Structure formats: C-alpha cells, structure tokens
Amino acid sequence: MKPIKLFKVLSNETRLQILRWLRDPVRHFSSMLIEQKTNRVDLVNIGVSVSLIQQKSGMSQSTISQFLSMLQDVELVKATRIGQWTYYKRNEGKLAEIASYFANEL
Amino acid sequence: MKPIKLFKVLSNETRLQILRWLRDPVRHFSSMLIEQKTNRVDLVNIGVSVSLIQQKSGMSQSTISQFLSMLQDVELVKATRIGQWTYYKRNEGKLAEIASYFANEL
C-alpha cells in the first residue's frame, strides 16, 4: 500500500469517473455494444474494452490507455487481454483494502 | 464532499505525515514543548501550533502554513487561533466521512 501514489491516481476526474463507470458496466456500456463479440455477461465477468471507455470519455485513445494503466498499476483495476482487446474491470478487493486503510490507518 | 480536491490534498507525503502526527500529538510533539504556554492537555484539546509542526517537518514556515490551510480547506483539520498562535487538530468527523465514502461510493 503506497498511499501517495494511490491518491495521485485518484486525483483526476476522468480516472475517478472510469472507476465509477466500472462499478456498473452493464448500465454504462451495454448500449454501446454493437458487434456480437461482446455481450452483457462479458462486461461484468471479463470487463470493458479500452475503446468503449475511450468513446464514453471523449478523450483521446492514448490518454485513456495511459489512465487505465495507471489505475492498473495501483491495482484499482485488473486487465485481461483477449486477442486484440484489453478488458478492464474493478479490483474490488483492493478497493475494500483502501476503505479499511482510511478507517484505520489514516 | 469534493473527492478530487480531497485526493489532491492527500497526494503529498508531508501533508499526509502531518495528519499522522496529529493522530497522536502528545507522542509526536510533547518533547518539543519548552515554554509554559502550552501543555500536553492543550496538544490534544486545542491542537498543535504551526511552529511545532514546521520544526518537526524541517520545511519552510511558508510551505507548512500553506499545507495546513490546504488541509483545513478540505476540512481534514480544524484551526483555532489563540493570540498570535494558530493551533491545528484533526477533524475526525471528516476522516470518518471519507472512510465511508470509500467503502460505499467509490
């Protein structure tokens, strides 16, 4: 647990928004699924692709890719590569750990 | 609750250290009390003066004064002015609120 680095990652509106979107991926992304390759079940179990998150954010591809890897670096999200896609989902275990850090150690 | 601003304030080692020092002010500051003006009871009830925190941090007076007002701005600490001194103590209520934000809203 490196709290400074963690707080820096959380200090950005877009990164925080991504975390909130990923809390309920079906609600925020299912309407964007056009192809057959991904379905609602995948959104929850495997995660959401970089391109869906990028479209929703309106920011550039490179920025969103970087933001996701920052979130992954502090373990707030987990990534799964399948073929040419990378799917991101929340790491609920880490989020619970942070809540407990706040309650007990800060 | 403005989480971005809060996380920015927490994204600094010195500011986080100040919060931790203030968790147990007697332990961290009582050995620095030379004059009679402040005693151990005051440290807990009223708070710790800017100059004690500054000495312990080793940083400049202006930096520490600014850091303390940033912490106060997001309500992580409360300030009390008595004469020419300003005493700072933790705002435990706010800290509990943040812990709950993490557990429920992030």
Place this chain on the structure above:
DNA sequence: TTGACATATTGAAATTAATCGATATAATTA
C-alpha cells in the same frame, strides 16, 4: 503475408503543484 484494427508507448506543449525567500498582517510585550 499484407492490411486493418485495438492498444500501448513516445515526445512535446500547456497547465498545475511544490517550495522557497521576502514581505505583510496580527498579537504581544517592553
């Protein structure tokens, strides 16, 4: 194996944060 697509990385410009010394303000004391 070539072309197209998804993602990652790099390099650069603009913005924001960290930090200090100098100075201002406010309270105390001689």
Place this chain on the structure above:
DNA sequence: TAATTATATCGATTAATTTCAATATGTCAA
C-alpha cells in the same frame, strides 16, 4: 508606540501532471 514573535500571503522558480498527435506493437482476417 516600537520591537518582537507567530502566522499568512505573494511572487518566482523548478518539478510534475495532463493531454494530445504521431508512431510502434500486437493480433486477426483475407
């Protein structure tokens, strides 16, 4: 009232972050 002390604010410099366009890498499909 003048000198001293504690804290706050200002202005400047350096360092870090944000964000993009361009490019590289990796994968799939024809």
